[in-house]
């Protein structure tokens with residue numbers, strides 16, 4: 338069995354651990370949610386008092402968010418109180434008020450990496466400063482859609498310059514204030530366009546009424562918008578979901594936050610899938626009894642593959658079936674689970690159809706194309722539809738599973754490698770986007786004798 342954690346050579350191929358017929362069983366503690374960590378950081382930076390975020394995620398996406406907010410004037414430091422995944426964070430907010438800088442400072446530069454939360458959530462924060470802020474990121478970040486954030490800010494009176502493609506790179510020229518008002522955007526490409534404007538609206542001059550209008554589709558990943566509204570409301574902000582196409586946020590002097598980040602339930606997915614595809618049993622502690630994370634959908638998804646799921650005293654336990662069923666799933670509410678689901682479908686005994694995820698073409702990579710190519714490269718039978726994938730059982734064989742700089746592609750390859758010998762994942766280090774310890778955690782779980 339391979340025990341190289343792959344981190345020493347992040348560009349190399351990582352031999353995925355293969356278990357043969359042995360069930361994978363064990364307990365895996367999962368670090369904090371990317372989505373909650375980055376929302377809390379943004380809101381803490383916009384608050385009117387210092388905040389503490391307990392159990393934050395430490396990963397490339399959250400570190401990019403910390404660096405971005407520091408560029409804009411927030412002070413973010415470890416408190417010195419540490420848990421298993423790192424220190425809690427103390428955040429002193431960005432100084433508020435119009436023209437906080439008497440002399441307009443030199444332009445600031447923000448690296449978004451490939452983080453959707455950074456490239457979407459931070460430009461509206463920059464709009465609140467009396468400064469120019471330039472945003473850019475990884476090569477693939479330059480094709481992820483940004484148009485509705487740009488248009489929304491322009492409709493609010495903010496000057497945003499891009500090269501006309503509606504993507505990074507772009508420059509936000511803030512004046513120190515954003516008026517607020519009613520704005521309509523097409524958020525069918527990403528729920529993050531909605532969350533971005535709602536979060537910064539706490540510091541707008543007047544209430545924000547944000548509407549979604551589209552000829553093609555509704556807002557995907559609605560639980561993530563619900564998460565934004567809940568994070569705002571828990572912080573004392575008057576934020577309202579009027580409908581699935583309209584939200585309202587009142588400007589509020591946000592008191593300091595004292596919040597604890599839940600484990601990342603989407604990142605629990607590959608470990609639960611390990612139980613599912615090998616007929617094993619995997620438990621995840623600290624599963625929240627109430628959550629807005631889309632990853633809570635595992636509780637309804639895994640039984641459709643034939644597995645069983647129990648949530649007892651905050652521990653979620655999944656047990657895999659003798660043979661995986663195919664599934665027919667609308668994943669529009671939880672598209673970020675799709676690569677993990679697709680890996681299970683590729684190992685299932687019946688055909689599967691995944692629907693409602695056309696917007697995955699704008700994720701870290703075009704995930705529908707990437708999953709189709711990589712599953713078929715290993716002998717599988719996957720095809721793209723207009724809004725998803727059809728995956729039909731076919732005998733798989735070993736080979737290289739390419740990750741396209743996408744953490745969830747890399748973990749999908751690892752799942753398939755549990756059951757198919759000689760699968761290598763190219764650039765397993767890309768899992769550092771949200772789960773830097775993935776290779777070590779995976780190897781530890783898979784090597785564990787139940």
Ligand SMILES: O=C(O)C1=C[C@@H](OP(=O)(O)O)[C@@H](O)[C@H](O)C1
Pocket residue numbers: 371372373453454526527528529532557558561672673696
């Ligand atoms: O707001 C967030 O934290 C996220 C929203 C979703 O984006 P999309 O609506 O673009 O799928 C999700 O897929 C992404 O991983 C995180």
Ligand SMILES: C=C(OP(=O)(O)O)C(=O)O
Pocket residue numbers: 451452453454673700701745771
């Ligand atoms: C789509 C994802 O990330 P991002 O926040 O970069 O959009 C994801 O993590 O699956």
